[in-house]
Amino acid sequence: MRKIFTGLFIVFCLGAQAQFWTETSSGFSTNFRGLSKFHVVDANLAWAIGYDGFNTANNIQQFSKTDDSGLTWSSGVFDLGDTSLGIADLSGVDSNTAFVAAYPRQAGQQGGIWKTTDAGVTWTQQTAASFNNVASFPNIVHYFDANNGLAIGDPTNGYWEIYTSNNGGTTYSRIPSASLPAPLNNETGYLSQFAYSGDSIWFTTSAGRIIHSANRGVTWSVYQSPLSDFEGTTIFGDISFATSNRGVIQDNAGNIFKTTDGGQTWNAVVFSGTGTPYGGAISYLPNTFHMVSTGGEANFAGSSYSVDDGTTWINIDTDQHVGVAFFNDTVGYSGSFSNATNNLGVFRYTGSVLNEASVEELGEVQLFHNNQTGQLEVATGQQFKNLRIYDLHGQLGLTSTSTLISTNLIPSGVYIAQIFTDTGLKTSKFIKY
Structure with a gap:
């Protein structure tokens, strides 16, 4: 189902804090091009979709990509053979290879999946992902690697139209209805409204549900979220996952909900901060436990970040941001609007605050050190016994029977934490700045 960009552009705000974002040209020669729906492939490469930020009703088929961590961007055109098809989603594989999902905007049109192998110069339809029902509506394309991918659309013939490929799109197989949760009456998905982590993928629906596969689409489960609709007229939201179990929902009012069981259950977060x-x-x-939030509505525009899993938020700016995506603690992007004269159009992360806390996943044990507050926290569903902290010379620095311990009394350096639970010993390294 189509997701409309409703936010108006703000004319070239230059106030973004330099210690976090640096705005650069998005590669579009036409002014007022918005850039959104980033797919960050690796530390150097990202693809993103362009749209008309002056009049969102105008349909354009453009993209931009970077090969140098966002320093420069080059734009291109989705040449799909039908200029009136809408662009739903984009999944990059490498600098030359990407997939795009396009949806019908007029009666009689057929959407589908297209692939480029020449950096976007030409696009070839992947006809095996047919989407040829009158009700077919592709929303998502996602490739886990060069060969294995998914194409996800609204229900047709009574079940979700989802295709898998294991050969880079040469062939696709539709997931049978027996492997999918049944759609509710009039339930649809949304354009590029999904999250992924490892082999897991989640997509959201008009009924506020989250449909999840933990094995690249072989089998699927469905969970109810705290929202009634992920793109409703009054309530809508976005979703992101840090790991296969730990995720977050943000609604349009700025409320936060978290899960630690892959999306099965959600709890509201009471947060504070600047x-x-x-x-x-x-x-x-x-x-990690780090997350970045952005807003594109004219009356609720800006960006902020949290380094403690959404409990405390620090404001960055009040500029208009369209989308956000991070690869790690040094590479991340947010969309803006092009101005060819002033070389604007995309924000890239150039700060250091997101690596001031270190996190390591240790199976069912999580270790989190926040350098800003000087606190080390252990999160585990196991029975916690005690914690010991050693420096790299093997000297015991701290011990604690609490899962929350201050590190303000130890000097800066690299430390080894030994975490004892009822199942044994877990060891992790953290840095005290």
Whole structure:
């Protein structure tokens, strides 16, 4: 189902804090091009979709990509053979290879999946992902690697239209209805409204549900979220996952909900700080407790971040941001609007605050050190016994029977934490700045 960009552009705000974002040209020669729906492939490469930020009703088929961590961007055109098809989603594989999902905007049109192998110069339809029902509506394309991918659309013939490929799109197989949760009456998905981590993928629906596969689409489960609709007229939201179990939902009012069981259950977060989530897009930094929130609505625009799993928020700016995506604690992007004269159009992360806390996943034990507050926290569903901290010379620095311990009394350096639970010993390294 189509997701409409409703936010108006703000004319080239230059106030973004330099210690976090630096705005650069998005590669579009036409002014007022918005950039959104980033797919960050690796530390150097990212693809993103362009749209008309002056009049969102205008349909354009453009993209931009970077090969140098966002320093420069080059734009291109989705040449799909039908200029009136809408662009739903984009999944990059490498600098030359990407997939795009396009949806019908007029009666009689057929959407589908297209692939480029020449950096976007030409696009070839992947006809095996047929989407040829009158009700077919592709929303998502996601490739886990060069060969294995998914194409996800609204229900047709009574079940979700989802295709898998294990050969880079040469062939696709539709997931049988027996492997999928049944759709509710009039339930649909949304354009590029999904999250992924490892082999897991989640997509959201108009009924506020989250449909999840933990094995690249072989089998699926469904969970009810705290929202009634992920793109409703009054309530909508975004979703992101740090790991296969730990995820977050942000609604358009800036409320935050978290899960630690892959999306089965959600709990509201009571947060504080100098900032607030902005209600537009949200992105975890993979495998950390860090997240960045952005807002694109004219009356709720800005960006903020949290380094303690959404409990405390620090404001960054009040500029308009369209989408957000992070690869790690040094590479991340947020969309803006092009101005060819002033070389604007995309924010890239150039700060250091997101690596001031270190996190390591230790199976069912999580170790989190916040350098800003000087606190080390152990999170585990196991029975915690005690914690010992050693420096790299093997000298015992601290011991504790609490899962929350101050590190303000130890000097800066690299430390080894030994975490004792009822199942044994877990060891992790952290840095005290």
